[in-house]
Amino acid sequence: MKPAPFEYSRPSSVDEACALLAADDGARLIAGGQTLVPLMAMRLARPTRLVDIARIPELAFVRDEGGRIAIGATTRQYVAEHDPLVRSKLPLLARVLPYVGHGATRARGTVGGSIANGDAAAEIVLVAATLGATLTWREGGNDFEMPASEFFLGPMVTALPLPACLTSVRFPVWPERRVGTGFHEVNARQSDFAFVSAAAQIALDTDGRCTRAAIGIGAAAAIPLRLDAVAEAMLGMPFEEAKVRASAMAALADIEFMADLHASADYRRRVALTLAVRAIADAFQDAARRV
Amino acid sequence: MKVELNVNGATHVAEVEPRTSLLDCLRDNLLLTGAHAGCEHGVCGACTVLVDGTAVRSCLMFAVQADGYAVTTVEGLSPGPGELSVLQDAFCETHGMQCGYCTPAMILAAHALLSKNTQPTREEIVDAISGNICRCTGYAQIVEAVALAAERMRGQNLPPEQP
Ligand code: FES
Ligand code: FES
Numbered sequence: 001m002k003p004a005p006f007e008y009s010r011p012s013s014v015d016e017a018c019a020l021l022a023a024d025d026g027a028r029l030i031a032g033g034q035t036l037v038p039l040m041a042m043r044l045a046r047p048t049r050l051v052d053i054a055r056i057p058e059l060a061f062v063r064d065e066g067g068r069i070a071i072g073a074t075t076r077q078y079v080a081e082h083d084p085l086v087r088s089k090l091p092l093l094a095r096v097l098p099y100v101g102h103g104a105t106r107a108r109g110t111v112g113g114s115i116a117n118g119d120a121a122a123e124i125v126l127v128a129a130t131l132g133a134t135l136t137w138r139e140g141g142n143d144f145e146m147p148a149s150e151f152f153l154g155p156m157v158t159a160l161p162l163p164a165c166l167t168s169v170r171f172p173v174w175p176e177r178r179v180g181t182g183f184h185e186v187n188a189r190q191s192d193f194a195f196v197s198a199a200a201q202i203a204l205d206t207d208g209r210c211t212r213a214a215i216g217i218g219a220a221a222a223i224p225l226r227l228d229a230v231a232e233a234m235l236g237m238p239f240e241e242a243k244v245r246a247s248a249m250a251a252l253a254d255i256e257f258m259a260d261l262h263a264s265a266d267y268r269r270r271v272a273l274t275l276a277v278r279a280i281a282d283a284f285q286d287a288a289r290r291v
Numbered sequence: 292m293k294v295e296l297n298v299n300g301a302t303h304v305a306e307v308e309p310r311t312s313l314l315d316c317l318r319d320n321l322l323l324t325g326a327h328a329g330c331e332h333g334v335c336g337a338c339t340v341l342v343d344g345t346a347v348r349s350c351l352m353f354a355v356q357a358d359g360y361a362v363t364t365v366e367g368l369s370p371g372p373g374e375l376s377v378l379q380d381a382f383c384e385t386h387g388m389q390c391g392y393c394t395p396a397m398i399l400a401a402h403a404l405l406s407k408n409t410q411p412t413r414e415e416i417v418d419a420i421s422g423n424i425c426r427c428t429g430y431a432q433i434v435e436a437v438a439l440a441a442e443r444m445r446g447q448n449l450p451p452e453q454p
Contacts, residue, residue, distance in 0.1 A: 006309055033356070041331055041333075103419060103421075104346045105333065107345040108347050190421060
């Protein structure tokens with residue numbers, strides 16, 4: 001389990017990092033390395049050069065931009081997990097972060113790394129897709145941005161161009177007073193890759209009726225799925241399990257689920273339905289506790 | 292490439308390939324064999340060390356990435372030659388190890404927990420070692436060891452240990 005040889009550079013700015021990427025097709029960025037290094041150890045990835053961006057100061061931050069929270073690409077997952085802004089304004093992200101790997105991998109792994117790898121089983125990817133985050137990157141001296149709905153393309157495939165450096169993830173903040181979240185996942189061992197995961201964020205009015213909802217399913221298909229039809233069907237309604245179940249079942253009907261040794265496509269479909277209903281129920285309950 | 296690591300309080304300079312993991316650098320260049328190589332791809336936790344006081348997997352970090360950081364291995368925990376730390380003692384007393392392969396990493400993971408949290412609940416202890424696989428003990432005595440050490444360290448009425 002030793003990676004193949006490679007060159008190593010540690011640029012001091014994002015533009016310098018982009019230039020190194022542009023100069024060598026086989027070069028890849030590394031920040032936390034908690035996904036990349038295992039791939040390299042198994043020789044599924046063989047970069048010719050690692051460009052280490054972990055110490056570029058402008059990439060690590062959590063910032064309130066009014067209406068959204070921007071998290072710098074190399075912000076450690078552990079730092080985001082304990083950040084007061086994340087905790088108070090991004091309740092869904094705060095809820096899933098403890099499920100990302102283990103403490104020892106969150107201490108190194110970064111928020112942007114998870115996004116750039118685009119694993120549909122990754123919790124941060126699921127939240128970005130569910131809430132409709134915006135991804136920003138730098139390439140050739142210019143800044144670009146793209147909504148999550150266009151960014152994740154396939155299993156560990158994103159729209160991020162090869163010579164680009166992801167710079168931040170901007171999560172929308174819900175200003176409603178009664179916002180609740182729910183998250184469930186099934187995996188072989190706690191903190192292993194999820195077979196299926198479901199996330200929900202719901203806002204309620206004073207009468208307990210849903211005014212806004214976002215539902216996402218992770219690990220089930222090649223990219224994280226947003227169940228917008230389910231969210232729309234709940235608008236103006238209190239929680240009614242039978243209705244939620246029926247609309248979730250309809251929404252999941254024509255999705256092509258992944259299958260592997262651990263979880264067949266049928267199993268994933270059944271679990272996705274159950275977890276979606278549970279996550280929504282939890283989110284309603286959580287929101288109802290807030291006055 | 293040249294890397295400068297501060298390991299257990301002493302500065303070491305090592306000449307490594309970029310692909311040398313921090314784990315291999317510690318074991319092969321610095322002859323600190325307390326960090327164990329289990330899976331070498333981030334699954335087992337046997338290679339856990341502290342980097343700036345936080346538990347990380349040394350097989351998932353290249354030595355060149357650790358340049359300039361303070362690394363603590365199990366060799367750095369004992370208070371003096373031939374002595375054991377409170378936590379290490381607790382592992383002996385509760386039979387928190389059998390073959391010992393997972394032990395240095397368990398101790399470092401627990402050490403990182405106790406240096407931030409002097410009154411961990413059982414759940415917090417379980418969570419702190421959840422990334423570390425032990426194939427012998429069944430974990431019960433390991434959890435017991437950490438709880439015992441936490442209790443003793445509270446009894447000493449000392450500020451939390453600084454890693
Ligand atoms: S050897 Fe590092 S996690 Fe297994
Ligand atoms: S004591 Fe043998 S692996 Fe833990």
